[in-house]
Amino acid sequence: MSKRIVVDPITRIEGHLRIEVDIENGKIKDAYSSGTMVRLIEEILKGRDPRDAWAFVGRVCGVCTSVHSLTSVRAVEDALDIVVPPNAELVRNIMHCAQYMHDHVVHFYHLHAMDWVDVVNALKADPKKTSELAQSISHWPKSSPGYFSDIQKRIGNFVASGQLGIFANGYWGHPAYKLPAEVNLIGLAHYLEALEWQKEIVKVHAIFGGKNPHPNFLVGGMACAIGIDDVSGLNAERLAMVGQLLIEGKKFIEQVYIPDLMAIASFYKDWGAIGGGLGNYLVYGDLPTNGYRDRTALKFPQGAILNKDISKVYDVDLRQDEEVQEFITHSWYEYAGGEAIGLHPWKGESKINYTGPKPPFDQLNVEDKYSYLKTPRWKGHAMEVGPLSRVLVGYARGVEEYKAVVDKALKDLNVPVTALFSTLGRTAARGLESVLSAQWGMEFYDQLITNIRNGDTRMAEMSRFEPATWPQKAVGVGCSEAPRGALAHWINIEDQKIANYQLVVPTTWNASPRDSKGEMSAYESSLIDTPVANESQPLELLRTIHSFDPCMACAVH
Amino acid sequence: MATKYLHIPRLRRIYVWELPVRLYHWLNVLAIIVLVATGFYIANPLALMSQKEAANAFTMGWVRFLHFTAAYIFFFNFLFRIYWGFVGNKYANWKQFIPTSKRFFKEIWSVIRMDILFQKNRPGQREHLSIGHNALAGLTYFFVFLLFLVQCLTGFGLYAAMSDWWLPQLFAWVPAFFGGDIVMRQVHHWAMWLFILFTVIHVYLVFYHDYVEGRGEISSMGGGWKFIEEEFFEKEKPHTPNPHKP
Amino acid sequence: MNSEASKKQPTYYEEIRLKGYSRRDFMKFASMMAAFMGLESSAIGQVVKALETNSRVPVIWMHFQECTCCSESFIRSSHPIVADILLDMISLDYSETLMAASGVQAEAALKNTLEKYKGKYILCVEGSVPVAADGVYCMIGGKTSLQVLHEVAEGAAAVIAWGSCASNGCVQSAKPNPTSATPIHKLLKGIPVIKVPGCPPIGEVMAGVIVHYLTFGKIPELDRIGRPKAFYSKRVHDSCYRRPFYDAGLFVETFDDENAKKGYCLYKVGCKGPSTYNACGVMRWNEGTSFPIQSGHPCIGCSEENFWDNGRMYERASAFSGFGIEADADKWGKVALGVTAAAVAGHAIATNITKYKKIHELEAEGKEGEKDVIS
Ligand code: HEM
Ligand code: HEM
Ligand code: NFV
Ligand code: SF4
Numbered sequence A: 001m002s003k004r005i006v007v008d009p010i011t012r013i014e015g016h017l018r019i020e021v022d023i024e025n026g027k028i029k030d031a032y033s034s035g036t037m038v039r040l041i042e043e044i045l046k047g048r049d050p051r052d053a054w055a056f057v058g059r060v061c062g063v064c065t066s067v068h069s070l071t072s073v074r075a076v077e078d079a080l081d082i083v084v085p086p087n088a089e090l091v092r093n094i095m096h097c098a099q100y101m102h103d104h105v106v107h108f109y110h111l112h113a114m115d116w117v118d119v120v121n122a123l124k125a126d127p128k129k130t131s132e133l134a135q136s137i138s139h140w141p142k143s144s145p146g147y148f149s150d151i152q153k154r155i156g157n158f159v160a161s162g163q164l165g166i167f168a169n170g171y172w173g174h175p176a177y178k179l180p181a182e183v184n185l186i187g188l189a190h191y192l193e194a195l196e197w198q199k200e201i202v203k204v205h206a207i208f209g210g211k212n213p214h215p216n217f218l219v220g221g222m223a224c225a226i227g228i229d230d231v232s233g234l235n236a237e238r239l240a241m242v243g244q245l246l247i248e249g250k251k252f253i254e255q256v257y258i259p260d261l262m263a264i265a266s267f268y269k270d271w272g273a274i275g276g277g278l279g280n281y282l283v284y285g286d287l288p289t290n291g292y293r294d295r296t297a298l299k300f301p302q303g304a305i306l307n308k309d310i311s312k313v314y315d316v317d318l319r320q321d322e323e324v325q326e327f328i329t330h331s332w333y334e335y336a337g338g339e340a341i342g343l344h345p346w347k348g349e350s351k352i353n354y355t356g357p358k359p360p361f362d363q364l365n366v367e368d369k370y371s372y373l374k375t376p377r378w379k380g381h382a383m384e385v386g387p388l389s390r391v392l393v394g395y396a397r398g399v400e401e402y403k404a405v406v407d408k409a410l411k412d413l414n415v416p417v418t419a420l421f422s423t424l425g426r427t428a429a430r431g432l433e434s435v436l437s438a439q440w441g442m443e444f445y446d447q448l449i450t451n452i453r454n455g456d457t458r459m460a461e462m463s464r465f466e467p468a469t470w471p472q473k474a475v476g477v478g479c480s481e482a483p484r485g486a487l488a489h490w491i492n493i494e495d496q497k498i499a500n501y502q503l504v505v506p507t508t509w510n511a512s513p514r515d516s517k518g519e520m521s522a523y524e525s526s527l528i529d530t531p532v533a534n535e536s537q538p539l540e541l542l543r544t545i546h547s548f549d550p551c552m553a554c555a556v557h
Numbered sequence B: 001m002a003t004k005y006l007h008i009p010r011l012r013r014i015y016v017w018e019l020p021v022r023l024y025h026w027l028n029v030l031a032i033i034v035l036v037a038t039g040f041y042i043a044n045p046l047a048l049m050s051q052k053e054a055a056n057a058f059t060m061g062w063v064r065f066l067h068f069t070a071a072y073i074f075f076f077n078f079l080f081r082i083y084w085g086f087v088g089n090k091y092a093n094w095k096q097f098i099p100t101s102k103r104f105f106k107e108i109w110s111v112i113r114m115d116i117l118f119q120k121n122r123p124g125q126r127e128h129l130s131i132g133h134n135a136l137a138g139l140t141y142f143f144v145f146l147l148f149l150v151q152c153l154t155g156f157g158l159y160a161a162m163s164d165w166w167l168p169q170l171f172a173w174v175p176a177f178f179g180g181d182i183v184m185r186q187v188h189h190w191a192m193w194l195f196i197l198f199t200v201i202h203v204y205l206v207f208y209h210d211y212v213e214g215r216g217e218i219s220s221m222g223g224g225w226k227f228i229e230e231e232f233f234e235k236e237k238p239h240t241p242n243p244h245k246p
Numbered sequence C: 001m002n003s004e005a006s007k008k009q010p011t012y013y014e015e016i017r018l019k020g021y022s023r024r025d026f027m028k029f030a031s032m033m034a035a036f037m038g039l040e041s042s043a044i045g046q047v048v049k050a051l052e053t054n055s056r057v058p059v060i061w062m063h064f065q066e067c068t069c070c071s072e073s074f075i076r077s078s079h080p081i082v083a084d085i086l087l088d089m090i091s092l093d094y095s096e097t098l099m100a101a102s103g104v105q106a107e108a109a110l111k112n113t114l115e116k117y118k119g120k121y122i123l124c125v126e127g128s129v130p131v132a133a134d135g136v137y138c139m140i141g142g143k144t145s146l147q148v149l150h151e152v153a154e155g156a157a158a159v160i161a162w163g164s165c166a167s168n169g170c171v172q173s174a175k176p177n178p179t180s181a182t183p184i185h186k187l188l189k190g191i192p193v194i195k196v197p198g199c200p201p202i203g204e205v206m207a208g209v210i211v212h213y214l215t216f217g218k219i220p221e222l223d224r225i226g227r228p229k230a231f232y233s234k235r236v237h238d239s240c241y242r243r244p245f246y247d248a249g250l251f252v253e254t255f256d257d258e259n260a261k262k263g264y265c266l267y268k269v270g271c272k273g274p275s276t277y278n279a280c281g282v283m284r285w286n287e288g289t290s291f292p293i294q295s296g297h298p299c300i301g302c303s304e305e306n307f308w309d310n311g312r313m314y315e316r317a318s319a320f321s322g323f324g325i326e327a328d329a330d331k332w333g334k335v336a337l338g339v340t341a342a343a344v345a346g347h348a349i350a351t352n353i354t355k356y357k358k359i360h361e362l363e364a365e366g367k368e369g370e371k372d373v374i375s
């Protein structure tokens, strides 16, 4: 007989996620993923000015801040046939790279690390040995014995105070923790360091977008005019600061994040066989190098992989009616056309209809509807999106940059390529693409400087900004690769207003409930067969769920 | 044909608008003209492609200065008019603006009948009933005074953030009342249009009355005098609420 | 390591000494803190005393309908930095974003603090509460956020509403507010709420509000709508470095025009700085790096109530909500003016027709009188 375990709230994620699993013989037999908060921002957008949409959808999420705004201005520009100047494209790319760097580092240290790092055990480490170990894996200067012993003392006193704060009730001492005390101490020290670091890299957003979280965007380009002879424009000082921040950011990723990731991964190789899930991977592509419209010149190439078959990559077309569709069979919505149909987002509907149990409740009725997420499908297939999908598609497409980082990581860890289809693979892929993003950020930065030096100071294309210049009806789709995966917004504009606006979001793909055929999405499917050593301490479940970096505010919006 | 009307009435001269009311009125007209003009500019300033350095220009600053100066004049003038509503003559009295009697409503109806529905009168009856403003005008001015109040509240509410003086600070509560400066500013802007609409109708009606009644309506705001037929005066005993007589 | 392991909690001073800092370091920290809060040097003693005698204040941080960018902004604070806040100043006992424990263990940690520190903990709320459909649009652990809010607010020593969501309802409460997203002060009748609006608020402002409470043991002075005066008493426009361009009447006409490159005022492209109360112009964002206007985008008024429904972003605030987007005041004003003018003209014509006789009488009367004038 299987036993239903409910984990709600899932913490160290963004938003409100509830997981219900059936456990049998120490393994997860069945899983249900439910998003329990909804705002209906798609409904709120109706009737508004398309140029304002980026600000509304930006507020879908403050963790992957900026990505919805970026996607929104792309959708509107697509609908209104606006091509942004190259500088604007570069600035957007640089901001996007900075977002990756920030989001992935914060995820690794602050949202994911405590699944692998036993904080209490770190107190047992020998600072001298820790220092030696740290220096053997990285040149990062902060790695003296004194440094580690200070941290250890600080945390020791913190624990001794009896007020454990965020560490209270953790699963410390759980048998699934495998790291030596010294590695735990390094992880803990870098938890604190990364907390300080993360506020730096986002200054790139502040310079171009005025603030972070929620930097500003603009339909037609960017608002940060280039004024090399003005104190308020992008001048030498502002640009130098961006350069500096990118260099420092890259250093941290290369010298702290990646060494830590590899060190920790080497103790958890068994997780290279757990949590694989669907085996279908979807990427829309991003970081255009020849303008957004050229879908072949992208740093993140687009494509889809089915059944872990990386010998074949399918092209993706977001305009086709049958490619992306959303289902609501198990979602708390209703479609005018009935329960079983899927809708392409240009025809999407967001009519809410809660039919779940009356709160307070203990269990959801998973046979019926059980989540505020809709269920997206690509040509009918459940797909996983995210770092792993991007890395696999890049690798499968034979892109050199991907081959280099992936092959090196596999070699260092001494695992086969198939280990990528797993919880560990997901977590590793996130690190690998962080390195690439940091590199690419620098590349885009150099191009921006070159452009300006060559006299191109355009930052926005304003000829179609005024509503009077728009057609009476227009449709558009904008896509991006958000840190958590493929993201797209579909817009219908009528009479200069938004007639319909639909977001299909990475975490919607991954965390959605079953579809009309009863097939699971990525979270549910990847939980199947995960071992659970102690039913009352669902640490293993958290590992796999966290490897996706859930963002529920995004997923439901 | 004209012989039919050869009878020429004797006109009685009545001092209606005292000097303070006249001064108030024209100061008010002036302030409002300035406020509307500068208000439009503040809402949508011209595109000055001036090559001047910002430090050498103060265009917006001057416009706003004018607006605020006119606003103070407008405000104190308004206060003064309220005061005069208690100490001035009966035509200036507050009771002219607020319906306090059945007669007031009867008069409103009569004005509507005559001036808006163009109904005919009993033969031989002159159309005007009042000597100061007619009751409908009085009630309209009451709403206009409310509009003044709204404009002062929202205006000084906005101004409170720019001044430490206690007077504007008295209005510091207003933004919260309206749900923030943004809404309050919109109300202030919309209200301006009501001023413009009132002025158009008001000025037209002043001319209208002068035209169809021939009693020197327009000039009354200049010299203070209105004229009324002696005969009518004796017969109808026009009444106006007189607070000075118990 | 379980939260039962409670001993006597050390004060900041004890803690800082335990960490190996000297009394001198401690004094330095205290005076920095005082300076940060803009206090006279005479007040340093007060800060020192506060830090010497208070143990870490328990904080419960709830997430309802929100996007977590308030949490994100909080961790961007650079003075004090968040690691120091978390380890030395507060005890963040419940935070779905950061806490190690999930599910039942998380709920147990919450319950522990609610009971053990009744009347002593600070409640921070990020997000609005949906009240439609009995609250089912936000549920945590099978309860509605409405139920949870009342549970956690009851024993709080102070309640902080983070961001525009908790203090004004923010984007999800924009029209038509399909979930009836409600700011928390409307639900917590009788419990004072410190509102820290902004979408999100500046990190240092958030840290500053907490530090104020810890240092002085009381909530900061609030304005009449419940915002700390220290950060919300001035409009963005009052401290905007582009203000001289505004006063001069020099404006950006469209984005990326010559004027934009010269950093002119953004008023005509819709800047809401003149009607927005926030510290952006003074403190700026991300350790003083920039703020929206400095990066060329108008202020969208993100700390103001209902800023989503107050007209289009790129126009001066002339549009009224509820009329659809093209209904701006001047358009309606002009229409009304046209209608009025037409009515006046119609009335004038009708007057001349219906009162023809009367006007003639007056004219005749006048002409008759005129006859007696000696010419
Ligand atoms: C007939 C009366 C008035 C009219 C027609 C008028 C009109 C206007 C208009 C159209 C605006 C621009 C609003 C916008 O941004 O769209 C404005 C702004 C303003 N008005 Fe008035 N106003 C009047 C009286 C007052 C009064 C009595 C005050 C009191 C101090 C006042 C203070 C202000 C202030 C402070 C502003 C904002 C200026 C700025 O922020 O630069 N106004 N007014
Ligand atoms: C050229 C323009 C104007 C002329 C010739 C004019 C003339 C007059 C006259 C003759 C009266 C007395 C009529 C009566 O009470 O029945 C009057 C009263 C009044 N007018 Fe005007 N007016 C002018 C403009 C304005 C403007 C712009 C305003 C304000 C927006 C205004 C506001 C008033 C008010 C409030 C009264 C009532 C007087 C009182 O008892 O306080 N007028 N005006
Ligand atoms: N899922 C998701 Fe996002 C991301 N990355 C956005 O599109 O997190 Ni808030
Ligand atoms: S107030 Fe704004 S920033 Fe804060 S949670 Fe709400 S939407 Fe996000």
Ligand code: SF4
Binding pocket: C236, C237, C238, C240, C241, C242, C243, C244, C246, C264, C265, C266, C267, C271, C272, C273, C274, C293, C299
């Ligand atoms: S940019 Fe905005 S806040 Fe700054 S002066 Fe101009 S209107 Fe004011």
Ligand code: F3S
Binding pocket: A211, C199, C236, C276, C277, C278, C280, C291, C292, C293, C298, C299, C300, C301, C302, C303
């Ligand atoms: S948009 Fe918000 S961040 Fe500041 S400048 Fe305006 S209040």
Ligand SMILES: [Mg+2]
Binding pocket: A042, A374, A502, A503, A504, A505, A557
């Ligand atoms: Mg959607």
